[in-house]
Amino acid sequence: MGRWEPNARGRLAEAALRLYAEQGFERTTVAEIAEAAGLTERTFFRHFADKREVLFYGTEMALDLLTRTIAEAPASASPMDAVGAALESFGTFFQEDPERVRRRDAVVSASTELRERELVKLDAFASAMAGALRERGTPEPAAGLAVEAGLAAFKVAYARWVAAEPGKAGRTDEQDLPRLFRTSLAELQKILTDRTSA
DSSP: OSSOTTHEEEEHHHHHHHHHHHHTTTTOOOHHHHHHHTOOOOHHHHHHTTTHHHHHHTTTHHHHHHHHHHSSSTTOOHHHHHHHHHHHHHHHHHHTHHHHHHHHHHHTEEETTHHHHHHHHHHHHHHHHHHHHHHTOOOTHHHHHHHHHHHHHHHHHHHHHHHHHHTTTTTTTGGHHHHHHHHHHHHHHHHHHHHHHH
């Protein structure tokens, strides 16, 4: 096999997702992933530290997107508006390849180990976003509350989006993650307003 493998990372990621879906994450080996991609184990380890990283390799890019969007929000934006803009951008990123995101979600949801890793990732997102808000001058606990509220709304929207049947007529709102996120934020605001006025 030659030294240069075009799109090796993408081929490995696609082979891994397919094998994880067919036989489960735990039962799939790095050797099987490399073979299915037509590559070597050595090539696999040039791109990924281990077989979990195939599912989490975009974390640094996502952290950058979230924190950069908060940092670049207009000075007049409230902490919640800055968090909302960041998470809406994150949702737009998911929209680029919804089938892959849904397949990944099914694999992660089926594994306790991967669900725990996903929680660690979300905690890193929350910490980084709260740090970006503090750099904008938002004190605690407001920074942490804005991030946690935004993430709660995003999780609800994401669950609806993942469960939606792609291409089903009459369900286009359920297939637009940024729109679902905005709807979830509006619902959260209504719940908090109702609580305040009670």
